[in-house]
Amino acid sequence: MHNKTYIQISLFIFIFILIILTFNFYKPDKTKIKNISDNSREKNLEQSEVFNTTENLNYSSKDNFGNQYTINAKKGSFSFTNTDIIFMQDVSAFINMNNSEPIFIKADFAEYNNKNYDTFFKDNVFLNHLTHQITGGKLNLLFRTNLVTMTDNLIYKNINTILYADKFEMDLITKDNKIFMKDKSKKIKILISK
Numbered sequence: 001m002h003n004k005t006y007i008q009i010s011l012f013i014f015i016f017i018l019i020i021l022t023f024n025f026y027k028p029d030k031t032k033i034k035n036i037s038d039n040s041r042e043k044n045l046e047q048s049e050v051f052n053t054t055e056n057l058n059y060s061s062k063d064n065f066g067n068q069y070t071i072n073a074k075k076g077s078f079s080f081t082n083t084d085i086i087f088m089q090d091v092s093a094f095i096n097m098n099n100s101e102p103i104f105i106k107a108d109f110a111e112y113n114n115k116n117y118d119t120f121f122k123d124n125v126f127l128n129h130l131t132h133q134i135t136g137g138k139l140n141l142l143f144r145t146n147l148v149t150m151t152d153n154l155i156y157k158n159i160n161t162i163l164y165a166d167k168f169e170m171d172l173i174t175k176d177n178k179i180f181m182k183d184k185s186k187k188i189k190i191l192i193s194k
Contacts, residue, residue, distance in 0.1 A: 053076070055075050067096065070093065070094045088110040091110040106124075107139065118141065124137075133158070163189065164188065167181070
């Protein structure tokens with residue numbers, strides 16, 4: 001009887017381990033899912049799964065403080081999987097703030113969320129505000145946090161100064177901005193003309 005108990009316990013442990021191994025083997029790899037979702041934003045917006053293509057789009061919104069955001073595109077397509085997302089081509093945008101001069105943004109492509117107005121601009125991005133001109137590969141305009149971030153081959157020009165850096169950030173409310181390198185050991189390249 002004593003041996004019978006050991007055999008039953010051993011079988012129970014074996015079955016339990018087998019079940020755990022089976023679930024771990026068939027469980028999806030979370031790192032692959034994360035990489036797929038990270039890369040989905042980076043894919044070429046022209047090849048996104050879309051339908052209902054429209055030309056000459058114009059969206060405008062105004063917040064409680066009177067600040068206005070307008071975005072125009074020569075062509076746009078609505079997302080098949082998320083109806084709040086609009087993929088745009090040949091895009092220009094204006095941010096008219098009550099306490100500041102307007103901000104102008106231009107890009108080849110944009111992903112616009114018509115629910116929260118957050119916009120991801122991509123390829124040949126240009127930002128102009130007063131005497132500040134910035135070019136780069138990507139720009140995130142986040143109204144939820146009132147933040148503009150710009151990256152990829154960043155070139156900042158202001159009157160007689162040119163800066164080459166990795167990242168630009170600007171607070172839409174205070175207009176405070178930062179230009180910096182992602183790698184702290186690297187330095188920003190500065191050219192000053194007279």
